[in-house]
Amino acid sequence: MRATFELIAKNGFEGLRTRDVADLVGVNIATLHYYFPTKESLIRAVLDQAMIRFRSTLTPHGSPSEQLRNHLRAVRKLLIEEPELKAVMAELALRSARDRSIAAIMAEMYDSWHKSVRGLLRRAIREGGLKSDLDIDGVAALIVATLTSSTLPTLSGTKRADQAIRQLERWLGISGTRPTAGGGASSN
Numbered sequence: 001m002r003a004t005f006e007l008i009a010k011n012g013f014e015g016l017r018t019r020d021v022a023d024l025v026g027v028n029i030a031t032l033h034y035y036f037p038t039k040e041s042l043i044r045a046v047l048d049q050a051m052i053r054f055r056s057t058l059t060p061h062g063s064p065s066e067q068l069r070n071h072l073r074a075v076r077k078l079l080i081e082e083p084e085l086k087a088v089m090a091e092l093a094l095r096s097a098r099d100r101s102i103a104a105i106m107a108e109m110y111d112s113w114h115k116s117v118r119g120l121l122r123r124a125i126r127e128g129g130l131k132s133d134l135d136i137d138g139v140a141a142l143i144v145a146t147l148t149s150s151t152l153p154t155l156s157g158t159k160r161a162d163q164a165i166r167q168l169e170r171w172l173g174i175s176g177t178r179p180t181a182g183g184g185a186s187s188n
Helices: 002-011 018-025 029-035 039-055 064-081 083-096 100-126 136-149 159-172
Strands: 177-179 185-187
Touching: 002 018, 002 039, 002 083, 018 029, 018 039, 039 064, 039 083, 039 100, 064 083, 064 100, 064 136, 064 159, 083 100, 100 136, 136 159
Parallel strands: none
Antiparallel strands: 177 185
């Protein structure tokens, strides 16, 4: 999976060949196909690994509002510190527009992420950290769309993605504190 991840980041999805993955790992193509019978199964495994990275930003520390703010900031930081992750997500998002099997895998991943964010929003509203009249489903979609779009080449590496995430924090009313090294929050 790591070899596939590296090859997609370096060459894009169009340049991904299972033979190159096998060569990079040092196994023959038959062995690779034993574990990953199709290119789609390999892509699914790569996306599963990417989602583990994104889920790691959903820490259970602090109030739900603090967790949401920390998630937004941690994803932003993750995409800066792990440019390969950003490149792979962008490649797969762009490819999904032309490839139904990749689109289905991406949709499943986005649905899972959306569900996690929606649950966090619901808990934040219940605990009084967010306005009770928020459209939870719509706001979760906006958060996932904003974070996803920050991987795309048109926004990647620009201050626009950062501005969008900061505006989202202000709009939600969760920008008043910053995460500390231990995962908690401190006042600005």
